[in-house]
Structures are given as structure tokens and as C-alpha cells.
Amino acid sequence: MKHLLLYLILVLFAVGCVHTDSDVKYEPQLSDTIYTADAALAIFDRNPERALLMLDSAVIVGNLDEDLAKMLRAKVLSQSTADLHFDEALQICEELMQSDFVDNPANRENVLDLLITITRRRGDNEQWVRWSTEKVDLCRQQGDETEALRTEAEIGFILVKLGEEERGLAKINGVIGALDEQRHFNEMDACIIALKRKINILDILERPENIIPLARRIIEKIDDYRWHRDEYADGSFRMPPSDEPFYSYCNFYTAQAYCFLAKAYADMGQDDIARRYLSLFEESDYGKTFSGRMMASSTWRVLGDYDKMLAIYDVAIKRLGTDTLNIDFSTMLYGRAVAAEARGDYKAATGYWHRYNNIKQQLDRKQYEGQAYHYATRYKLQEEHMNTEREQAKAQYNKTLAWAGFILVILSVGFIIYLLIQRRAIDRKNRVLTEQMMESVKYKKEISQNSKLQTPHSTLQTKGVEELNDEQLFEYLSNVIRNEELFLNPNFGRQMLIDRFHLTDRRVGAAFAHGGSHNSLPDFIRDLRLEYACQLFTDHPDMSISEVAESSGFSNLTVFGRDFKRKYEVTPTYFRSQMISKK
Numbered sequence: 001m002k003h004l005l006l007y008l009i010l011v012l013f014a015v016g017c018v019h020t021d022s023d024v025k026y027e028p029q030l031s032d033t034i035y036t037a038d039a040a041l042a043i044f045d046r047n048p049e050r051a052l053l054m055l056d057s058a059v060i061v062g063n064l065d066e067d068l069a070k071m072l073r074a075k076v077l078s079q080s081t082a083d084l085h086f087d088e089a090l091q092i093c094e095e096l097m098q099s100d101f102v103d104n105p106a107n108r109e110n111v112l113d114l115l116i117t118i119t120r121r122r123g124d125n126e127q128w129v130r131w132s133t134e135k136v137d138l139c140r141q142q143g144d145e146t147e148a149l150r151t152e153a154e155i156g157f158i159l160v161k162l163g164e165e166e167r168g169l170a171k172i173n174g175v176i177g178a179l180d181e182q183r184h185f186n187e188m189d190a191c192i193i194a195l196k197r198k199i200n201i202l203d204i205l206e207r208p209e210n211i212i213p214l215a216r217r218i219i220e221k222i223d224d225y226r227w228h229r230d231e232y233a234d235g236s237f238r239m240p241p242s243d244e245p246f247y248s249y250c251n252f253y254t255a256q257a258y259c260f261l262a263k264a265y266a267d268m269g270q271d272d273i274a275r276r277y278l279s280l281f282e283e284s285d286y287g288k289t290f291s292g293r294m295m296a297s298s299t300w301r302v303l304g305d306y307d308k309m310l311a312i313y314d315v316a317i318k319r320l321g322t323d324t325l326n327i328d329f330s331t332m333l334y335g336r337a338v339a340a341e342a343r344g345d346y347k348a349a350t351g352y353w354h355r356y357n358n359i360k361q362q363l364d365r366k367q368y369e370g371q372a373y374h375y376a377t378r379y380k381l382q383e384e385h386m387n388t389e390r391e392q393a394k395a396q397y398n399k400t401l402a403w404a405g406f407i408l409v410i411l412s413v414g415f416i417i418y419l420l421i422q423r424r425a426i427d428r429k430n431r432v433l434t435e436q437m438m439e440s441v442k443y444k445k446e447i448s449q450n451s452k453l454q455t456p457h458s459t460l461q462t463k464g465v466e467e468l469n470d471e472q473l474f475e476y477l478s479n480v481i482r483n484e485e486l487f488l489n490p491n492f493g494r495q496m497l498i499d500r501f502h503l504t505d506r507r508v509g510a511a512f513a514h515g516g517s518h519n520s521l522p523d524f525i526r527d528l529r530l531e532y533a534c535q536l537f538t539d540h541p542d543m544s545i546s547e548v549a550e551s552s553g554f555s556n557l558t559v560f561g562r563d564f565k566r567k568y569e570v571t572p573t574y575f576r577s578q579m580i581s582k583k
Helices: 002-016 037-041 048-060 066-077 083-097 105-122 125-141 145-161 165-179 185-204 208-227 243-267 271-283 290-303 306-320 327-342 346-369 372-453 470-483 494-501 505-514 521-539 545-551 557-568 572-582
Strands: none
Touching: 048 066, 066 083, 066 105, 083 105, 105 125, 105 145, 125 145, 145 165, 145 185, 165 185, 185 208, 185 243, 208 243, 243 271, 243 290, 271 290, 290 306, 290 327, 306 327, 327 346, 470 505, 470 521, 494 505, 505 521, 521 545, 521 557, 521 572, 545 557, 545 572, 557 572
16 A cells, blocks of 8 residues: 555656656656666666656655766766767766765766766767776775776777877787786676777777787687686676676677677678678677667678668667767768768768768867877876886885795705704604514514413313403413414404304403403404514515515505504514614
8 A cells, every 4th residue: 555655646746747848758657666776777778768767766766865866877878879968977977076975985986987988988088088097096096906907908998099009009918918817707807898999999900800819819708708607706796697697798798709800801801701700790689789780880881781881870860869979970971971982972972071071070179179198198107107116016026035035945944954853863763663672572582482382271271261251261362372373364353263262252352352451352463463573574674565464464565554653653664674784
């Protein structure tokens, strides 16, 4: 009910404010179920008047802040082809630049982006370089180097248009070199923009053969992004948030690259290849839009397909209305003049050439009467200052690097000395352990010889196996295992004792768990095998480690090395080497 009342209020408000001016084409409707910025921006490219009305309505119902609505209104107007709309958009943006709205760096950057777009499309190099330079300053203050590089590509383009071809191309080449190999969306997107700016420059300089590898590079980058989408994800606000804008983004830049290739091949006289790329371009979604058709119009002119070119111009002329003092209109006059000459209508061609030259002179006067060179000089001084700072930073970096290298050398020498000291200490420790092991082997060998003289069955002279307690049973079984060297059999285990002495599994386990110093029969067997291995190393140092392991009852050399190191704290290799040296 509340929503219905709100809509009724809106309708009454609109009726009360209605003008008699026939230019007003829309009023708020109940069918406009919601007035928001998103709703307006969703239609602004195909229905700008409706989008502007929705923005005004969004302010009325409280869905949109007034300053933000102004910026969005300027965004809609900046998409026009008419200078009159550009003037209104420019006025809005300049007012916002003087307001508190741009105290927020993000808002300031958005307004600067609009100013750059407007002045670029108007061909106003003075203001274009001014706002671009200001944006570079802002981006570097915010630490956003990628966005600064993106804008520097714009400045490079302007420098070429101002006659500084070498500086402009060097600027754009530097941007491309800094961004080309990075696989992040923001850097890739900025690189594509720089590649497009360079293509625009080369088109002006009439170097079509140099355009082809750049356009192909755009396609390569988009294809790589298309197939490795997740690897490019960097959280950038520019990154397409879902599948539909992702495919739209890829198709848009691929289509533009096709158009660049078509124009380059047409300029080189390779019409068949040019038409093939134009066919691919026209099949794309972007190729079907008015902007796309305008982009392709110059290629149709070069190919001599004047009917297609003129059909596009007819639509554009209707959009321009009476506003004809702009670059788009002068370009269309040039195309019409060429078409008229080709068809032998020299009278019409002369008229078009006359109008074209008049408009071009006025546009050139607007450009050179401005302060573009002042801003270009300012940018040059700023660039020289930044180069000086970079050289100073580089010198400081080299100095820091030298000190870091010196400290690293000192630390390395100290670490090597420490390792040598530790190595000597470990060697001393290992020698002591080896001596102790040799003494232990000698002692256990004597004990073993003495135990073999005793009868292991002495305990059974008065008792049967069933009557022995855990300690007595352990003593009896351990003597049998030692004297008969049962442990040398890799397959020896509890089951053999159970079968031989008719004992239960529980009794054998309890005897070795409680009757001796070992936790289990496997631990006891392992120690016997390791002791036997030490004895073999001592008596037969020429035996290989694998031979000793196998002779001691180990079926796995890795297990033998691990158990030996764990028990004696030295490796079998080290112990054997000590035995060989004492031989």
C-alpha cells in the first residue's frame, strides 16, 4: 500500500510540474517500478532521455544523492555525439570539481574520468591534457600506479596530436612495456587501452603495417583472459562481475581489434583480408551498434563501399541535429566528398570539400587558440622532475643495495664459520659415539659368548613354560633368540615363537612388554639386529652397507639407515668409514 501511495504522489508531482514544451518526451510512469542509478545506467546508451528522467526521479524519491545524480547525468550526456550535450556535461563536471563532492578521492577520480572522456571526444586537447595530467597526479598520490599508467597513455596520444610524435610514442611504449606481461585484469585492461591509443596514433601517421601486430596482440590478450579467467582475477572494480559482462567485455575488444585489422589491411590494399575481418566485426554485438558502425565507416570508405558508409552517416546526421561544429561531422563531410568524387559528382564533392575545410579551420583555431601547449609544457616539466626523482631514488637504491650486499657477505662469512665450528663439534661428538659403540660391541660380544656356554633350558629343569612368569619367560625366549640367532631371519616374528613353544599370543606379548626393558618383541628384535650390524661393521668393515643390512636381518635398506641413526645418532655410512680408517 505504501508503494502505491508513493507512485501516486510521484505521478501527481509530475503532472503538477508538466511543461508545455514539446521537447519533453517523458514523465514519471507507474510502469517505472523503481528509480535508481542502476536502472538509469542500464538503458542510458540506447535511451538517454529516459535515463535522465529516471535519475531525476531517483533524487525525488530519495534513492540517489543529488551530487551523485549530477555526475551520472553528466555520464549520460557525455555519450552523446553533440557538442551541445558535451557542453552541459562539461558544465556539470566543472561545478562538481568546485564542490565538496570531490573531497572524496574516488569521486574526484570519477569526475576526472568524465572530463577526460568529454574533452577527448570534443577534440579539445587543451582540456584533455589538463584533466589527464590532474588524474595522473591524483592516482600517484593514491598509490594507484596502474591507473596512472592508463592515463599516461592518454597523454602520449595527446602529445602526438600536438606534434610531439617521438615523445608521445615513447610515452605509450613505456606504458605498454610496463603492463604487457602482467596477468592481472586491471593491468591487462590498461594495456589494451594503451595498445588502442598507439593504434589510433599509427592510423593518424598512416603506418598500417605497424597496426597489425598491435591489433593481434589485443586479440591474444583477450583470448588468454578468456581461457584463464580465474588467473586474472585481482578484485579490480573494472573486472566483469559475472558471465554476461565477461563475455560482453571479451567480445567488445575482440570486435574492435577486428575493425583495426580491417582498416589496416584496407589501407595496405589487401581488400580480401580487410573484408574478412569486417565480416567478423559486423557479426559481433558491438559491430551492430551505432558506435560500432561509425567505427567501421572509414574502412568502408577506403574499400570504396560508399553506400554502406553513407547509410551510417545518415543515421549520425540525425543524431547530431543542428550541432555540426565537431570532429564527427567534419569526418563525415570528408567521407561524403570522397564518395561524390568517386561517383563523378564533382559539384557535390566541391561543396562537401568547401564545408569540410571551413569546419576544419574552425576546429583547428579552437585547438591552437587554447592553452594546450601550456599544459603540455607543464606536463613535460613535471615529467623531467619525476625523472630526476627516479634517478635519485635509483642512486639511493643502489647505495642501499651495496650496503645490503656487504652485510650479506659478512653474514655469509659468519654463517660459514659457524657451520665449520658446528661441523667440528659434530665430528667430535660422532667420534666419541663411535668409540662408545665399539666398546659396546666388544662388551656385548663377550656377553654373548658367555651366554652361549649356559643352557637356555636351565629354567625349565624345575618348571614348564606355562609356569614361568613374564620375566622368566622373557629371559628364556631372549636367550633362545640370541643363541640361535633367530633375529637374522627377516621373517622372524611372534608367530614363530607361538608355534615353536606352544604359547598364546598374549603370553608372548606380555613377556616382552613386562619381562624385559623393551616395549615389544619388534623393538627387541630391531635392537638385536642393530647390535649385530655394528659387530659386522667392526669385524668386516669391507662389507657394503646393503650387505650388512641384509646379513643383519633387515629387508629394507631405508629402514635400516633410519633405525641405525635413531639408535646410535650416527649414520651407518659414517660408522663404517670410521671402522675402515681404524683398520
